[in-house]
Amino acid sequence: MLCDDSQPAGPERSDSRGVGSGGGTAEQAKDVCLRLLAVRARSRAELVQHLTAKGYPPEVSDRALDRLTEVGLIDDAAFAEQWVHSRHTFSGKGKQALALELRRKGVAQSDVAPALAAITDDDEESRAADLVRRKLRSLPRDLDRDKTIRRLVGMLARRGYGQSTAYRVVKAELAGHGAEDDLVDPFD
Incomplete structure (x- = not known):
């Protein structure tokens, strides 16, 4: 059987989005993040988790996330404020539950505290x-x-x-x- 050397075989082959075991480009990582952000706001840590699960190396993920942060699409402080307002108003969550949820989403305490302070x-x-x-x-x-x-x-x-x-x-x-x-x- 002849082997075509132009396409790597096995686990080195990339998936349909161009991401394989070697990772992808910052542009591809940015597109993944934009699709996720189109559904709902997310913390930077959540996006890192998704990119890591898809096989993007940390340096590629960081470049993509830094760019999205520069243009204001990733803002953990704004995310925390939005999350607290929404979950308190519509789900009836108290401050303790909200703090735990935000911690699980990887939001820093420095962003959580001001968001929770909005609830008197x-x-x-x-x-x-x-x-x-x-x-x-x-x-x-x-x-x-x-x-x-x-x-x-x-x-x-x-x-x-x-x-x-x-x-x-x-x-x-x-x-x-x-x-x-x-x-x-x-x-x-």
């Missing part, structure tokens, strides 16, 4: 109260008061609200619904 304690309590009111509508009316409190506080804790904030909001909302009778605050 009043904003967080107001959003938590909305979540509790919505959940109260779906809980059985005959559910034991202690179980109701545990479920509501647990729901808020899973969404990243601090325990004292969660209990304070639950207590206030239950008081508004006439279920405050002899509630004992474990944090007093």
